[in-house]
Amino acid sequence: MKTTRFGRLGLLFFVLISVNCKPKNETQSEESKLVMNVIPEMPKAQNFVDSPLRNRIKLNLKAPVSEVWNVVGRPERMPEYSMGLNKVEADYSEQKCTGFTCYFHPMEGQNIGLEHKEQVIWYEENIGYISQSQEPNNFGYTDSLALVSVSVTEDSTIFTWDIHYNAGDEPTLHLNIDSYAMALDDIANNLIQLFDGKILENFVYGK
Known part of the structure; x- marks a missing residue:
């Protein structure tokens, strides 16, 4: 039972680390995409x-x-x-x-x-x-x-x-x-x- 609990805690810790350690440039890219989706681009006359x-x-x-x-x-x-x-x-x-x-x-x-x-x-x-x-x-x-x-x-x-x-x-x-x-x-x-x-x-x- 102790090994099972440790395994579950370890898996949870790994998931949390994976989510929070996302590369900074990747996060900024997603934020930029979100802003672009929120604010429509102005069409060009041409x-x-x-x-x-x-x-x-x-x-x-x-x-x-x-x-x-x-x-x-x-x-x-x-x-x-x-x-x-x-x-x-x-x-x-x-x-x-x-x-x-x-x-x-x-x-x-x-x-x-x-x-x-x-x-x-x-x-x-x-x-x-x-x-x-x-x-x-x-x-x-x-x-x-x-x-x-x-x-x-x-x-x-x-x-x-x-x-x-x-x-x-x-x-x-x-x-x-x-x-x-x-x-x-x-x-x-x-x-x-x-x-x-x-x-x-x-x-x-x-x-």
């Missing part, structure tokens, strides 16, 4: 479109990611920080946005504003979303993609809005580049006024 980056605004906002996302991650709230919009209607499925429709204020001399539809093809809470414009559309661009993202940096949030698209002709392309530049300037100023912060990058294609 996975969806061939069009180049035409406009980008990048801001450092003095607020937690969750607060910033509660505004910029909800397309229906766009009119709060984009003055050209009258309203935005968004569709959700299982708490993820699947698409939205923008209703713009009428331009001078017009009674009805433009309507624009976007399909959301990727959406992750507190990380970002990717949308593509319905074609054809009132703005004349094709192969379009918008990527809105937020990320943590110390005590603030990095907010980025990238826009890719092509157009049927050069005048239409340049018109859209200039229009987006003005729209993103407006968005940047309003978000900075809302959260405090600064502009890190304001990219305009060809300028």
Whole structure:
């Protein structure tokens, strides 16, 4: 009986030593895999479109990611920080946005504003979303993609809005580049006024 007990205790000790003496690099590898599984990787624009980056605004906002996302991650709230919009209607499925429709204020001399539809093809809470414009559309661009993202940096949030698209002709392309530049300037100023912060990058294609 003594030999049997010793054998069982020895086996238990061997198992405990085997579990707790796992190589450090192996443990770190498993932890890294766990983190990668918890935080989805941000897709790249090139996975969806061939069009180049035409406009980008990048801001450092003095607020937690969750607060910033509660505004910029909800397309229906766009009119709060984009003055050209009258309203935005968004569709959700299982708490993820699947698409939205923008209703713009009428331009001078017009009674009805433009309507624009976007399909959301990727959406992750507190990380970002990717949308593509319905074609054809009132703005004349094709192969379009918008990527809105937020990320943590110390005590603030990095907010980025990238826009890719092509157009049927050069005048239409340049018109859209200039229009987006003005729209993103407006968005940047309003978000900075809302959260405090600064502009890190304001990219305009060809300028």
